[in-house]
Amino acid sequence: MPDQPQEDIGRDRDEEGRARNARPRDRFGRPLPLGSTGVPRIPDDLDLPPTETLDYAQRLIDDGLAFNAHEVLEAAWKNGPFAEKSLWQGLAQFAVGLTHIQRGNSKGARTLLTRAAQRLTAYGPAPYDIDTAGLVACADALLTALDQGKPLSENDLRPRLTGTR
Known part of the structure; x- marks a missing residue:
């Protein structure tokens, strides 16, 4: 046969x-x-306005579902305006970095958090009240904790995507 x-x-x-x-x-x-x-x-055809995307992703992060938040943010990256693709990609990478921490994959977490911080830093001030500076500071703190072998709490893995810290 x-x-x-x-x-x-x-x-x-x-x-x-x-x-x-x-x-x-x-x-x-x-x-x-x-x-x-x-x-x-998360539906493959998800296409929400930016503020709804951020609210949905935040609820998922708050519930400890960083992987699902990544899928929501990835949909915005793929469906959003070209000028914002780097921003949404950085947010999606940040969520994947959190996912790797949840899975116990420090190497993967370092890689994705570093990429996310680079994209968010390069993007600078962001629309929709996205706290790029706060997210970069959070990524740096998570990277330091990983490098030092410090335990991370669930609260450490629930950053705010928008607003000031």
Whole structure:
């Protein structure tokens, strides 16, 4: 019997044939076995106005769901105006950095928090009351704690995306 092409053996694909992963995920975004109950997924076609995006992402971060917040922020990065892509990408990377801390992956956390801080610093003052300076300071504090092996509390992983600290 000849080998079946990859797309014929049950891979989840969208209408354009791009691979998707519909497996349920745990609260830290890790895939669970098919048929498991995971946390609710963020819709692939999410397209919210910026302030709603930030409110939604903040609620998810506050609930300890940084991976889901990343997906919300990534949707804004992909759907938003070109001039703001770097800002939204930095926010999404920040959320992934938090996710890596939650998963116990210090190396991944350092990489993503460093990238996020660089993007947010380069962007400068941001629209929608996004606290880029506060987020960069938070990333720096998290990086220092990781480098020193200090334990982080859940509050350390719930930064404010908007407003002053």
